[in-house]
Amino acid sequence: MKIMINLTTHKKNQLFIKTLKGAGYLTLIILTLFLFTLIFNSFLSLKTISLSFLFNTNWQPNTGNFGAAPFIIGTLFTSILALLISIPFSLSISIYIGYFLKNKKRKNTLETLMDLLAGIPSVIYGFWGLMVLVPIIIKLQTTLGIIPYGVGILAASLILSLMIIPYSVTLGKDVINLVPTDLVEAAIGLGATPYEVIKHIAIPYSLSGLFAGHLMAFGRAISETMAVTMVIGNRNFIPKSIMDPANTLASVIANEFGEASAPLHISSLIELGLILLIITTIINIIGKIIVKAYTIET
Amino acid sequence: MTNETILSIEKLNISVKKNKIIKNLSLSFYKNKVTAIMGPSGCGKTTLIRSLNRMHDLDKSFKVKGNISFGNTNLLKADPILVRQQIGMVFQRPNPFPNMSIYENVLAGYILNGIKLSKEEKDNIVDINLKKVGLYDEVSDNIHRKGSHLSGGQQQRLCIARTLAMKPKVLLLDEPTSALDPKATTRIENLINELKNEVSIIMVTHNIEQASRVSDYTAFLYLGDLIEYDTTETIFTVPKDKRTEEYLSRKYG
Amino acid sequence: MKLNKTNLEKRLLKNKIFYETIKIFSYALLIPLALILFYIIKNGIAYLNLDFFIKMPAPVGETGGGALSAIIGSFLIVGLSGLIAIPLGMLIGVFLAEFKEHKINNLTRLAVETLQGIPSIIYGIVAYAWFVMPFGKFSGISASIALALMMLPMVAKATEESLKMIPYTLKEASYALGANYYTTIKKVILPSCQKGITSGVLIGISRILGETAPLLFTAFGNAFLNFNMAKPINALPLLIYNYASSPYQEWHQIAWASSLFLIIIVLGLSIISKNVIK
């Protein structure tokens, strides 16, 4: 009897170990299939349009013209602008929490603020942007005497900047906090003010970490879909100013994929997805390498 | 013996929350002398020495009361930045700034305080101070490299050079050799001896031999009380208090 | 004291300005957050009533109505995602933490991290290619797969991280009592990691509940009440997206109410998950 029980548990044990290893392999298979699916379905576009896809500035599905340039530029434009808008805030909060509020209760307020900003679903950001922010921009544009689109790069970047701040702060406050007390005390012992300590010691010391945090936030901005789709105006031209409607890689997919029927159109949209994936993966890898080097160092 | 007083502590009380760490302590430090502050660990040596250049301002939980006269100013009422420029501090663990070269580390006080210097002035300050701490020949080839590849002892001497570069009147050393090997320790002890002509030195140590080797005066602290303060010779040969005697014979450490 | 006083005053002023500036920039973000929450609550609260939960959206031109189909759809889609992602994610997490020496361990970790960084819209494309193209119709199942793939890395990471915190002695103790590997993991290790894993699962659920992009070409949305996961199905984020871009006031109101409801659940889940760890 006893032996019987042991044998069944033994079998269960073997099966369990196999299942665990199987789960590991399954992850690899999923990712491979994932990438294969994207490449396979982009194939038509890759073959018919080839490299000119990247540089063609025309995207007109009804005439069979497919160029990614407007969206690559639209994506970089909105994301860089969003990053620039977010930096004063994310750096301030990182320094404020990481240096000044190190052990204080008050830092909970700001950390909760970050959690809330990060937790709001992006479709709600988009909805709010459309209903509240866009009308404000329309007023602004009317006063300035510009065509009052409301929607466009500016609206998208403002919303995005708000959404990505928590991402740079997560890493930023930690790397500032990790600046050794030793160094801070040595600097203060030499007569430095907190501002001077931060400028000359804390920021140089944590620079690579701050950079990585902002890089990842930038990657987040590039891949953000819904909020951008809802407020960017969905126009397939290269934007000339921040007031222009435009489209990003993600937003044009969200906007057109459901209605696309021509195989080349679908394939081109999937290739846009592939480009988006490549850009964000490269950014994430660089960010992770920096973070890894950072954690080994300290 | 008539000694000029450089710093004079009167009725100093330091507490953290409800916990009294330094209890009503009065004591005068003399100019161009080396004073050792000795006592078992946890007795308040670090707390005491950090009050002399207002490092407790960094932690709001520390309450410092009393009077510390420096010339005719009360240090506890003065601007902490001015205090720290006059009274420099070297810490237990060597802490050169890793983002700065050796050259910049010596100049760190000027960089941090936003004091503009000409190239000659800079070179001059770096040369003089690296020579003072005996690093000049050891690092002269790598002066523009980061200080982090130096040995522990060299790093600590770099930190001393960095502090001396500000031309402080008083140099505070908190167990400056506790993280170093015996050879590096000897170098620093010799250095302290050479430096006392230009700066008054107050040094925390819990190494009894070190106190006897380098200091002119010794203060013995026990549980936040100043038990005894006299010339090092007197303390080591004819201690008046039983606790001092027991400590010197290593009854407690 | 010989140092230049005016210089010091200037430095202290600079320091003060710096400090106040970063403080202002930090707290300034309370304003947009407050504005977002204010509008959602103000516009949503009136319609977040019983009707919201038990009625279908009213046809154009009629007032009232609710979000019943979207609520049911969201719970069905997310429920199925959880059923797939939680066990599979835990298995992957255990594999990552326990089989350190296995030849694909690092590769698997890299794959999990890569999956985690993939933009959400791409999950939608892939699920579309896998489940919508072959069957020729949108479906709740395809949406669940897309969301499950998004949730998978979060559960796996949370499991791996919690397992890493468990001291080896615990395992030894279990072995010493004669337990085998399976029993040790199931009865000793995983229960000790319950908090960390639960918190990871809750965060994962709160993330995918609000996801919209992967649903656009999978669940697609449905104007009718539907419990069949093999058919197109509605979901709260889809409803918000579709109604937001509609010109009808009544639909906007349902979208506000849905936003309020969604935000309460999403933020509630993340608060609960924070407190689970404590």
Ligand SMILES: Nc1ncnc2c1ncn2[C@@H]1O[C@H](COP(=O)(O)OP(=O)(O)O)[C@@H](O)[C@H]1O
């Ligand atoms: N930041 C602090 N908070 C609370 N208590 C402290 C703190 N720093 C030091 N103490 C306490 O003050 C006493 C003296 O510490 P310290 O001055 O570091 O002693 P020493 O340098 O002589 O070893 C110790 O009992 C220590 O626990």
Ligand SMILES: [Mg+2]
């Ligand atoms: Mg000490």
